[in-house]
Amino acid sequence: MNSRTQSSCVLTNSSTTITMPSTSDTTLKSTNIQLKVSLEVPLMTKEQLYPTPSMKDNIPFDVEFDLRLIGCELIQTAGRLLKLPQTAMATGQVLFHRFYYSKSFVKNPMEYYAMAAIFLSTKIEECPRRIRDVLNVFHHIKQVRTGKVIKPMQIDESYHIAKNQVIKAERRLLKELGFCVHVKHPHKMILIYLQAMECNQESLSQKAC
Template identity: 30%
Template sequence: MPYWYYDRKDLQNTPSFRDGIPNDTENRYRKEGARFIIDTGSKMDLGYNTVATGVVYFHRFYMFHSFRTFPRYITACCCLFLAGKVEETPKKCKDIIKVAKSLLNEHKFSTFGEDPKEEVMTLERILLQTIKFDLQVEHPYGYLLKYAKCLKGDKTKLQKMVQMAWTFVNDSLCTTLCLQWEPEVIAVALMFLAGKLSKFEVVDWNGRTPKHTAWWDMFVEDITMELLEDICHQANVIADSMQYPGNASLR
């Protein structure tokens, strides 16, 4: 199976960067493409798993191709189209394009070409080859719920922490965290961040043994505070986005 995780050096030396696109610009394109998938999926009543799968395809695609060669919005549509089929929530290509047109201005939609449906269908073949037909994607959501069931403490505070962590997972789709760490690691880190911000301190958990110094030691080995803080720092950049309304669509 392909290995989909990259270090910082790889993320700074992408095809887009080698094509003359600065890292900051590429990160903005990634965020805009991911946000577009989320907004389109929300308008089409697609679930969070389908949307997240589409976003992961999108991020993986641009580790092999340049944004200069493949405009972000049509790629985003293609990723959502494929994710819908994979997650068994299929939507017709023409319907996705119709929603896309309603969300984009004329200039941005012009990148879809003369025959948008044909463009998406052609791009789907390139996407499948690029992600090496590795279609099944795991997300932090399931791990978040699994881990939360093991934690002890005030149920109201725990629920608040989980909701906050869920929001952070939604927002993390607009970053490259899914290209850096496995979903279970992201789930632990964003629960850790949510716990700090919501002032929910985990002091006990089901299945605790003397060798477990933290609750996550039961699930993931070798998570250091340095690693948690690195992920939290990247997530903190988007923490204030908790305020915008788009989050509710993925809950």
């Protein structure tokens, strides 16, 4: 009988310990592998951060920066249209950035991985949306950006191709991140710091977050 252990995340103030599952076909005994993430044990090394895979493929830094910016804007706009909480949009943007520190924009189309990132983030943040809704929203955004007449997405061959590409992108994103998709956002800490500094203006809090 095959068995599958359950994973869990343990958070502390100074570090994050992520328990990764290990499966076995011959025993029911569970085995856990712990991955500790802290300032001393970062998610990425300096070598991974620079030069990036895209830079190694001769994409200038400013062009890569623009691609990252466009991808995050797409995720933010799509999240609003999908009526997602801000946390889900931020998680999608973090996953998007992490992926492109592992893979290049040259071989991995930005739009598909933006869709995959927000689709995955809706599951992580427990506000799931259908992949069809994600595709429809990105189709709408593309029409608006290119100045085309707004038309609903047709369920045809191109739709099924796009759907399969997003599913493949989600799988590859998970694989490249080693299924380590926990994101600890700074928003709560920002609010605590603002309160400590007695900066309780709502407009300042919204701008900071």
